[in-house]
Amino acid sequence: MATGRTHRPATRSRGIPEATVARLPLYLRALTALSERSVPTVSSEELAAAAGVNSAKLRKDFSYLGSYGTRGVGYDVEYLVYQISRELGLTQDWPVVIVGIGNLGAALAGYGGFASRGFRVAALIDADPAMTGRPVAGIPVQHSDDLEKIIAEDGVSIGVIATPAGVAQAVCDRLVAAGVTSILNFAPTVLSVPDGVDVRKVDLSIELQILAFHEQRKAGEEPGEETAPAAAPAAPPAARTATDRARAGVEGGRKGPDGDAPAVMPA
Amino acid sequence: MATGRTHRPATRSRGIPEATVARLPLYLRALTALSERSVPTVSSEELAAAAGVNSAKLRKDFSYLGSYGTRGVGYDVEYLVYQISRELGLTQDWPVVIVGIGNLGAALAGYGGFASRGFRVAALIDADPAMTGRPVAGIPVQHSDDLEKIIAEDGVSIGVIATPAGVAQAVCDRLVAAGVTSILNFAPTVLSVPDGVDVRKVDLSIELQILAFHEQRKAGEEPGEETAPAAAPAAPPAARTATDRARAGVEGGRKGPDGDAPAVMPA
DNA sequence: CCATCTTTGTGCACGCGTTCACAAAGACAT
DNA sequence: ATGTCTTTGTGAACGCGTGCACAAAGATGG
Numbered sequence: 001m002a003t004g005r006t007h008r009p010a011t012r013s014r015g016i017p018e019a020t021v022a023r024l025p026l027y028l029r030a031l032t033a034l035s036e037r038s039v040p041t042v043s044s045e046e047l048a049a050a051a052g053v054n055s056a057k058l059r060k061d062f063s064y065l066g067s068y069g070t071r072g073v074g075y076d077v078e079y080l081v082y083q084i085s086r087e088l089g090l091t092q093d094w095p096v097v098i099v100g101i102g103n104l105g106a107a108l109a110g111y112g113g114f115a116s117r118g119f120r121v122a123a124l125i126d127a128d129p130a131m132t133g134r135p136v137a138g139i140p141v142q143h144s145d146d147l148e149k150i151i152a153e154d155g156v157s158i159g160v161i162a163t164p165a166g167v168a169q170a171v172c173d174r175l176v177a178a179g180v181t182s183i184l185n186f187a188p189t190v191l192s193v194p195d196g197v198d199v200r201k202v203d204l205s206i207e208l209q210i211l212a213f214h215e216q217r218k219a220g221e222e223p224g225e226e227t228a229p230a231a232a233p234a235a236p237p238a239a240r241t242a243t244d245r246a247r248a249g250v251e252g253g254r255k256g257p258d259g260d261a262p263a264v265m266p267a
Numbered sequence: 268m269a270t271g272r273t274h275r276p277a278t279r280s281r282g283i284p285e286a287t288v289a290r291l292p293l294y295l296r297a298l299t300a301l302s303e304r305s306v307p308t309v310s311s312e313e314l315a316a317a318a319g320v321n322s323a324k325l326r327k328d329f330s331y332l333g334s335y336g337t338r339g340v341g342y343d344v345e346y347l348v349y350q351i352s353r354e355l356g357l358t359q360d361w362p363v364v365i366v367g368i369g370n371l372g373a374a375l376a377g378y379g380g381f382a383s384r385g386f387r388v389a390a391l392i393d394a395d396p397a398m399t400g401r402p403v404a405g406i407p408v409q410h411s412d413d414l415e416k417i418i419a420e421d422g423v424s425i426g427v428i429a430t431p432a433g434v435a436q437a438v439c440d441r442l443v444a445a446g447v448t449s450i451l452n453f454a455p456t457v458l459s460v461p462d463g464v465d466v467r468k469v470d471l472s473i474e475l476q477i478l479a480f481h482e483q484r485k486a487g488e489e490p491g492e493e494t495a496p497a498a499a500p501a502a503p504p505a506a507r508t509a510t511d512r513a514r515a516g517v518e519g520g521r522k523g524p525d526g527d528a529p530a531v532m533p534a
Numbered sequence: 535c536c537a538t539c540t541t542t543g544t545g546c547a548c549g550c551g552t553t554c555a556c557a558a559a560g561a562c563a564t
Numbered sequence: 565a566t567g568t569c570t571t572t573g574t575g576a577a578c579g580c581g582t583g584c585a586c587a588a589a590g591a592t593g594g
Contacts, residue, residue, distance in 0.1 A: 017581070019580080019582090022477055025472065029455065051457060052457035052459070056544095057582065059541095060544075060582085062542090063543055069543080070541085070591085071590050071591080074540095074541070075542090087480070088477075088483075089482060089483030090479060103377040104378070106370070107370040107371045107373070108471065119475055157482055157486075158478055158479070158482060182479075188296065190293070196485065198482070202471065203292075204378070204469065205292065205384065206292040206293065207451050209292040210467065212356040212357060212386075212425070213354070213356055214288075215448065215465070216356030216359075218463065284550075286550080310571065311571075311572070321553070323553060323555090324551090324552065327553095327573080327574075329572095330574070334572085336572055337560070337572080338558075338570075338573080339559075339561045339562085339570045339572080340561065340572090341571070342572090535594100537592100539591085540589105541589090541591100542588085543587095544585100544588100545584105545586090546584085546586105547584085548584100551581100552577105554575105554576090554577085554578095556573105558574100559572075560569105560571090560572095561568105561569085561571100562567105562570095563568080564568100
């Protein structure tokens with residue numbers, strides 16, 4: 001999964017474990033599907049299968065919310081949809097700003113899902129003056145000079161960063177200063193934020209690298225390649241004093257500076 | 268973080284914990300930045316700060332790879348870049364196919380990052396005949412009829428699903444049948460795959476909902492709203508027998524069938 | 535009203551991941 | 565060569581999350 005929680009130790013809000021919170025949206029999605037098919041009740045076994053989790057885990061998760069099931073019967077679908085929605089804060093409207101309307105930002109803006117579950121795209125913001133006023137997904141792009149004003153006027157507390165990595169921290173700082181307390185970061189950078197601000201990151205590059213790791217493991221079951229993989233790079237680990245600071249130039253030809261690489265993938 | 272691992276219990280490949288594997292790309296990114304600035308060595312403390320983790324955790328992570336540091340000095344940047352790259356399987360070329368060239372798929376194809384770290388977009392695939400042949404990000408879109416052929420010819424083992432949720436499982440099945448063993452799923456669905464296939468998911472909707480949960484917690488510190496939140500929906504939890512199956516019609520006006528909602532956001 | 539059967543809710547144990555804290559290793563100075 | 569100082573590598577403890585397995589709750593049928 002492309003999600004990665006950030007160093008905030010999970011807060012443990014009202015005793016609901018973070019791992020459980022992360023699964024609630026999964027349950028909600030499965031329950032919504034059942035609701036649309038007018039299924040009145042569902043057992044933990046069925047729902048767990050639909051959500052791709054263990055049934056015991058599901059029951060324990062629900063137990064943190066209270067006892068909403070009926071023994072011998074299961075869970076009332078509609079009631080559970082409401083309870084989870086309420087728990088997740090989806091019964092209210094969350095205005096969201098998207099900063100950085102490049103390929104990805106535009107794609108995010110285009111997905112109608114924002115509106116469908118309590119999230120509303122309050123504004124699209126980009127630093128490029130050429131973008132200003134141009135409608136993307138029906139919403140006119142505003143210039144980043146007005147960022148603070150937009151946040152304040154619409155009472156935005158959730159921001160999505162889809163900018164190049166080089167400016168992500170600066171954008172983040174401005175968002176936080178303006179009052180945003182939750183950030184979803186698509187830029188390939190570690191954001192540092194003050195306490196009380198939540199950051200979640202979506203990083204395609206990291207996900208692919210994790211997959212590559214496992215893929216390599218699946219493919220390469222041939223033993224004996226640990227030592228000296230033939231085309232090794234250069235330096236042995238423990239033979240180089242600190243005085244030996246004369247650098248031999250950066251190895252292969254990685255190119256430009258890292259800072260302004262396009263969002264999501266670079267490294 | 269928008270990533271979510273799937274039910275595969277992590278395999279524990281050669282003793283490297285899954286949690287460590289997930290952090291290696293983070294370290295690699297920080298190290299690459301240092302490398303570009305020609306920094307020769309780095310201490311665990313500095314590198315940990317750059318990667319946004321604890322220094323003890325970083326040292327333990329590296330200890331799983333072997334002892335690549337020098338006491339009293341730190342780690343050799345270039346050497347560590349190579350070792351981690353090798354461990355992640357980034358020293359080889361990974362052809363990747365992207366299935367579903369809508370807004371998101373096009374955005375993914377457009378990010379040059381694929382090429383920069385061992386990943387290469389081998390093909391873009393879409394089911395819409397109108398898309399076939401049209402170049403997206405310089406790569407011509409191919410029709411999904413040829414999916415199996417493309418996978419086989421290019422030896423693709425990693426697939427990215429950016430289709431609507433309704434067809435994601437079908438696409439997944441075809442990819443797996445054709446030989447793909449790692450899947451990055453952007454569609455808001457739980458994919459079921461046979462053993463030996465890795466699935467990671469990126470789900471914007473889930474990330475936002477998790478943020479909303481914490482956001483609600485931050486905002487609402489006013490006590491006493493647990494019981495009966497005024498505009499409650501309907502049914503009490505435990506008063507409805509199983510014979511009472513006469514459904515009262517699906518509540519509020521959620522609209523279309525869930526299946527073909529646009530990728531990433533819907534639920 | 536009682537017996538049976540289904541399904542929830544949870545006590546308990548286990549394993550993974552994180553963190554602390556320190557000994558060992560090596561660089562550097564004299 | 566010896567001592568000091570820095571930084572790694574890791575043993576050990578702790579806490580969270582997971583899964584088992586079962587008792588309690590309630591529905592259903594006679």
